[in-house]
Structures are given as structure tokens and as C-alpha cells.
């Protein structure tokens with residue numbers, strides 16, 4: 001995408017001025033290191049005296065360890081030691097994955113290694129510490145465990161039955177959390193409805209499959225009492241607190257360094273037992289410890305996502321106006337709620353987000369979250385969105401069909417009008433600055449539905465099933481303290497930026513936002529250079545180091561640009577004011593007659609200016625030349641946080657056209673369109689990449705990805721050859737466009753853009769497939785929508 | 798290390814000779830290269846499915862997780878660190894221009910596959926490019942920008 005042509009946000013100044021970088025698709029020059037093999041990922045790090053660990057993991061979904069013998073393993077070549085739960089527990093206190101603000105959550109204490117009972121296949125039970133990973137793995141082979149297998153509660157749908165296997169007997173049953181939302185009177189409204197439609201959708205488990213697996217190098221320095229953790233995570237300051245609390249280290253002496261991270265998508269924002277064990281071992285041994293998950297470990301221990309079954313009901317009047325919506329969602333989260341964000345949030349978002357684009361006066365939603373003997377499930381990109389959007393949009397399509405109006409007309413009829421914000425979701429969550437109407441209009445312009453309808457007909461005559469879908473959605477971004485902090489979690493919702501002019505005239509910027517490839521560094525630079533009036537190459541950025549950056553939340557829930565970016569903007573503006581104050585003193589003129597352009601303080605009316613280098617040299621080296629009383633402050637720091645509302649929402653409209661091969665059941669995505677309103681785009685190309693990458697992950701969930709389990713809770717496809725991910729050949733080109741409604745919460749006006757693709761694609765793909773299948777009176781209701789499911793729906797198998 | 802657990806071999810990497818070096822018999826080439834500080838070669842699956850570890854061995858793109866280090870005896874290897882010719886500079890610039898990577902973890906492997914595509918001298922359609930890179934997994938980009946970068950590289954170079 002090209003630069004933004006029209007000024008997207010008047011608060012940011014004209015785009016015609018020098019050093020106007022906000023709104024431009026500048027390349028990420030610094031990221032070129034990745035093309036030279038110069039990235040610095042955790043596994044690339046080698047420290048003196050470093051040891052490696054490998055974990056023995058449960059082969060069963062539910063079993064009791066009668067005994068374990070690690071003596072032979074201790075004598076295996078290269079092995080330093082072998083530990084089980086009791087050695088690790090001495091150095092790491094247990095944790096509990098509950099929060100206080102969402103009603104009662106019940107999840108037991110979890111320790112790094114299971115002591116007696118294992119509750120999912122892949123749960124760690126012992127750890128070998130060796131000179132290298134290969135030797136550690138060899139030693140795992142000779143650890144002897146006497147197992148007694150137990151019945152496993154694999155199916156979430158029977159988890160609350162009377163005869164269910166209770167995974168944590170002390171809790172009495174397998175219920176983790178439940179929530180009910182009730183607005184208006186749905187029963188009454190359904191009675192009054194002209195038509196009521198219903199459906200039940202299934203969403204399999206899938207997982208993040210970051211190409212770089214989880215990893216940690218922990219380095220305890222006994223003399224200083226300080227631990228440094230090199231970690232490919234997303235939220236360094238959260239991790240700092242967690243390590244301090246559970247390893248009992250002074251929090252100020254915990255340093256978390258996140259260098260390059262090979263993709264995260266929410267997978268790497270949680271606390272994992274094996275990583276905590278590695279940190280504990282470093283503290284115990286006083287040596288650096290490296291743990292890098294292999295792909296099998298990634299599949300069985302990275303959090304899984306989704307795992308929902310949701311039924312929904314929608315009532316409309318004669319003209320298609322929605323009168324009521326009701327949903328009932330069940331989700332299975334494995335045997336523990338993840339720490340510290342809990343595994344309740346996905347269901348919570350399903351309840352919050354269902355029906356969000358529309359005026360729905362009567363809304364009821366029930367969410368039930370249960371334990372089961374599978375890998376823990378937790379927040380992954382677009383938390384809850386795929387389920388909420390798919391159920392809403394499936395019901396809306398059904399209602400349109402039932403009363404005989406167009407798929408897009410029914411949506412337009414029910415949207416909260418663009419001029420009716422602030423408003424609320426049907427569940428009561430505040431909404432601001434959205435544009436469903438404008439976005440849908442733009443989408444429809446791009447799609448040309450009349451043309452697609454014609455193709456549908458002519459293709460059907462040729463035996464090809466063609467279909468299309470259009471959806472609208474709200475996307476959760478820029479969370480406030482009302483998301484986690486209010487519930488007691490030490491997760492900052494504030495982010496900070498610190499920016500300074502150095503003696504050389506260079507600008508250094510640090511931010512608490514982290515980089516996993518989104519382009520954080522690039523956009524921070526753009527904002528700083530733009531607001532200061534300096535060239536891009538004079539700004540350098542430090543991220544991902546708790547010893548070197550301001551305190552803050554990090555990167556998750558699409559908060560980097562909107563929250564972290566605003567902090568940079570504020571800090572840059574303050575620094576510029578300081579620079580102009582000093583310049584006015586040096587140049588003996590009125591501050592208002594000065595500005596900064598191209599790294600130089602200029603006189604607006606002409607005449608000689610001074611470069612930032614000259615100014616900095618005067619301040620730093622020849623301060624005696626400054627007029628008395630001049631404030632020599634060339635460092636500015638600012639913070640930003642969203643206040644008063646839980647999130648800043650973004651909205652999207654998406655469309656796609658697919659065709660189905662009736663003989664193979666294979667779906668081909670012919671076209672995919674997305675319109676996103678994320679407010680100010682700091683770098684349009686990077687926004688576009690978030691949408692495209694997100695859509696492809698959404699298509700993965702819709703068509704391919706599934707963690708397949710057998711009845712005993714064994715994951716059947718825990719390799720990259722067996723678990724299907726989207727590869728280039730099957731994926732479409734995606735056409736992206738935008739509507740711009742700036743967020744009124746900040747000067748920069750940016751909302752997030754990382755979730756929509758993944759949150760919306762499953763709904764629009766499913767609707768398009770059902771639009772095609774409906775021609776034969778068929779439908780599919782379960783994701784991933786595999787060829788097999790399509791052939792079954794078609795009655796071919 | 799006892800004799801049967803290791804073997805001595807010679808080969809070259811990015812023009813530098815590794816003469817008579819001792820490698821564990823069970824070590825795959827990617828692990829060996831990484832142990833020598835050539836950490837641009839990444840590991841995503843260690844079973845030949847993701848393409849992250851792709852390197853060039855005697856002119857052919859191979860998955861270094863599926864090659865034992867000992868099998869590289871006598872060969873000439875290029876890794877991403879060795880891409881310094883004019884053609885690969887152009888390719889890299891196109892990757893940068895189109896933002897054909899986010900986290901960059903897949904990039905070394907993608908570039909290796911791209912090199913093979915470019916040296917085949919074929920004019921490929923977008924679909925054909927997609928087919929050529931369909932052994933390289935990328936979780937971040939959704940592939941479109943990678944296809945853009947390769948397409949422009951083919952047009953520019955071939």
C-alpha cells in the first residue's frame with residue numbers, strides 16, 4: 001500500500017512538511033538484519049558455563065506416577081544432574097491461574113513439574129541438565145517411571161456429567177468458570193419475533209505454531225543476587241514480576257531481555273512450567289540454563305486455542321431488524337487455567353463480542369469453561385473473536401435467508417449507525433469511534449456482489465459450487481487496566497517511552513512495547529522522527545529490556561501503536577518543547593518563532609538556525625555558554641494508558657468468494673477482501689501486513705488447523721508434517737482497504753489492527769462455504785472445515 | 798568423545814574451509830553450523846517440514862536438519878550469512894521493500910528457496926511462485942508479500 005495521501009489526523013500536522021513520516025509506508029531498515037542471518041533469537045545465545053535442559057514429559061493424559069528412578073540417567077554421558085518436582089519446588093513457588101474481577105474462578109496450584117499426578121500429555125515431570133541438549137535427551141530415555149494410567153476426561157461436553165472423571169477432586173467437579181450476561185428480555189423478544197433462527201457451531205483446538213519455538217536462557221548471578229532472563233516473550237515487565245515472585249528474587253534484581261522473537265501471537269505471553277523450571281534451575285545451580293522447546297514440545301505444551309462449542313439463536317422482525325440474540329458457549333481449557341491471565345478470557349470475549357456491530361436490544365449469553373485432560377488452552381491471537389464473529393454472522397446470514405433479504409442489507413439494517421457512537425455492545429461494553437456502515441459500503445464496492453451472484457448461477461450450472469460471505473466485526477485492541485490489572489494481575493496497561501537528544505545530535509528512544517516482527521521499532525521511529533522534525537536515520541530504538549526501557553505492558557492485544565505509540569508521541573513533543581526552549585535561549589529569540597526541521601532548529605521567518613548537534617554540544621559540553629537558568633533537559637519521558645473504558649475497539653468488514661470442488665470437497669478461496677478501520681495508520685504497509693498475516697491465520701483455523709486427540713487424550717498429530725498449517729500455495733492474495741475513524745482517546749488516534757484478520761476470516765470463510773452449500777440445501781457447522789466434512793455435508797461419504 | 802561417536806570431515810562454508818573438523822556422528826548439519834556461530838540457519842521442526850533450515854549444499858537447496866553433518870564431507874555449503882553477491886542483494890532489497898518478513902525467522906530459508914527459483918531462470922506466475930515456496934512455512938506474513946518480493950526479483954534479475 002502507498003502512503004496515506006490525505007491527512008488522516010489533523011492533530012498530527014500536515015503531511016507536506018519535512019520529516020512527515022506518520023502515514024508513510026517506510027521500509028523497516030533495521031529489520032534487514034534478518035535477511036543477513038543477523039537476528040538474535042534466544043537459541044542463538046551462548047553464555048559461558050551454560051547448561052542445557054530437556055524435560056521428561058507425561059506420555060499419558062491422566063496418570064499417577066507410582067515411582068520414578070532417575071539414578072541411571074544421572075550417569076548418562078554429559079549429564080550434570082536430573083531433578084524431579086521436589087528439587088525444583090524448593091526454588092519456585094507454585095502459582096494459580098485465577099483473577100478476581102470476573103466472578104469465581106477455580107483452578108488449583110500448579111508447579112513447574114508434576115509431582116505425582118499428570119493431567120495432560122506433555123506435562124513435565126523430570127528435567128535433565130546436561131552439557132548439551134542431545135545429551136540431555138539421551139538421558140531422558142533411561143529415566144524409569146512406574147505409571148498407573150487413569151481414565152481421562154477428554155471430551156469437554158461430558159466434563160460436567162455426573163460420571164465425569166473429576167480432574168481435581170478437591171474442586172468437586174470440572175467447572176473452572178461460568179458467566180451469564182442478560183440484557184433485556186430475550187424470551188419475550190423471541191416470542192415477538194417474526195422469524196427465529198438457530199445454529200450450533202464447533203471450533204476445534206488449534207495452536208500458534210510460531211516458527212521459532214518458546215525458549216529461555218536464565219542466568220542467576222549469585223554475587224549480585226540478580227537473575228537475567230533472555231526470553232522470547234511479549235511482556236518483559238510482567239515476566240519480571242512473575243520471576244521475582246515465584247523465584248523469590250528482589251523484583252528490582254530481575255532483568256528480562258527479549259531480543260528478536262520469531263513470532264508470538266499470544267502464545268508467548270503466558271507462564272509455562274518448563275520455562276519456570278529452567279529459571280529455578282539456574283538459581284539453584286548458579287549457572288546459565290538454556291531451554292528451547294522442540295516442535296513436539298511446542299505442539300503439546302504451547303497453549304492451545306479455541307476449543308468451543310456454541311449454540312445461538314437470533315430473532316428478527318418482518319423487515320429483518322434484530323430483536324434478540326442468545327448464545328450458549330462451552331469451552332474446554334485443559335487441566336489448569338493458565339497463569340497469570342487465566343483461561344477465562346476467551347470465553348469472556350465471546351460473551352462480550354457476540355453481536356457487537358449491531359443494535360440488539362435483548363441479549364443473553366452464557367459461557368461455561370471446564371477442565372479436561374488436554375494441553376492447557378489460553379489466549380491466542382484474536383482471543384474469542386473467531387467464535388463470537390462466526391456465531392453472530394452465521395445467525396445473521398440465516399435470518400437474512402429466512403426472511404428473504406440480502407446478506408449485506410440485513411447487516412446494514414442492524415448496524416449501530418456510524419454517527420451513533422459512543423454506544424455499547426449488546427453485552428454492555430462501551431464502543432466508540434466505529435464505522436461499520438462506511439466499512440461495509442467500501443467492502444461492497446470492492447466486491448461487486450451482483451457479479452458474484454451471476455457467477456454463482458453460471459458455475460452451479462457447470463457443477464461448481466461458488467459462494468460468498470460478508471461479515472462485520474468489532475476487534476478488541478488497546479486494553480485498559482479494566483482488562484487484567486483490575487483483577488489483581490501485575491500486568492501493566494500503561495506504557496512508557498523515553499527519548500533523548502544525545503551529544504552527537506542523534507535521538508535515542510526506548511519503549512516498553514516489544515517487537516515480534518510487527519514493526520514496533522519502525523513505527524516508534526516514525527512517530528519520534530515525525531514529531532521531533534528529524535530524519536529517520538537519526539533515531540535509534542531500544543526495546544525489550546527491563547533494565548533499559550520504561551516500565552509498561554509490552555505487546556499483546558494490539559496495543560503497541562495505540563498505547564505505546566501515544567507515549568512516544570507525547571515524549572517526543574515534550575523533548576521538542578525543551579529543545580525549542582533551549583534554542584530560544586541560545587538564539588536570543590522568541591520560542592514561537594522557531595521550529596525543528598531536518599535535525600535543525602530553524603527560524604520560521606528565515607535566517608540562520610542551529611543544528612540539533614550544535615545545540616546538544618552546547619548543552620552537554622559547554623553548558624556555561626547557556627544563559628543562566630536555562631533548563632538543560634534533553635531527556636523526556638511520557639506514559640500513556642486508556643482510561644475509563646475496557647478497550648478501544650477497531651472494526652472490520654470482510655468478504656470472500658470461494659468455490660468448492662464437489663468431488664474432493666476442497667475449498668478454493670478465489671478472493672478475499674478486508675476493510676479495516678484502525679484509525680490513524682502510522683505505517684500503512686505494516687498495517688496491511690497485520691491484516692494479511694492475520695487473515696491467513698484465520699483461514700488456517702477455518703480450513704486446516706486442528707490438534708487432533710484420541711479418546712485417551714493422546715494428541716495424534718503433534719508434528720509439522722501432520723498438523724496442517726497454511727502454506728503459500730493454498731493461500732489467496734488479499735485485498736485490503738481502510739476507513740479512518742481516529743480514536744478520540746489519544747492524540748495519535750491509532751487503534752490496533754492485529755486481531756481482525758484472525759478473528760474475522762473463520763466467520764467469512766464459513767459463511768461463504770455455507771452460501772455455496774445452501775444452493776443444495778446443505779451446510780457445515782464445524783471448524784476446521786475439512787474436505788471430509790464438506791463431502792459428508794454433500795452426502796458423498 | 799570416543800572414535801565411534803564422531804567422525805572427521807572437511808568442507809567449506811561460505812568460502813571458508815573447515816579442514817578435518819570433528820563432528821558427532823549423530824549431529825545434523827544445522828546443529829553443526831549453528832554450533833559454529835552460523836546462527837542464521839534456523840530450526841523450526843527438525844523433520845524437513847518447515848524449510849527454516851534450508852541451506853545450499855553443492856548448489857542445491859537442502860534442509861540442513863535432514864542432512865547429517867558427516868554427510869557434508871567434501872561439500873561446499875552456502876548459508877544466509879554467505880549471501881553477498883549482487884543478485885542476492887537485489888533479492889534482499891526486494892524482501893525489505895515489500896516487507897516480505899515480519900519476525901524474520903523464516904527469512905533465511907525463504908531466501909535460500911528464492912535463490913534456487915532465481916537461478917532456475919524461469920519466469921514464474923504468482924501461482925507458480927506460491928508452489929515453489931510451498932515447502933517454506935511462514936506464520937507471520939500470510940505469504941503475499943513474499944510472493945510480491947520474489948515476483949519483483951524475478952522480473953528484475955531474469
Ligand code: FES
Pocket residue numbers: 839840841842843844845846847848849850851860861862863
Ligand atoms: S527445521 Fe529443517 S525443515 Fe524444519
Ligand code: FES
Pocket residue numbers: 211262263517897898899900901902903904934935936937938
Ligand atoms: S516472518 Fe515470521 S515466520 Fe515468516
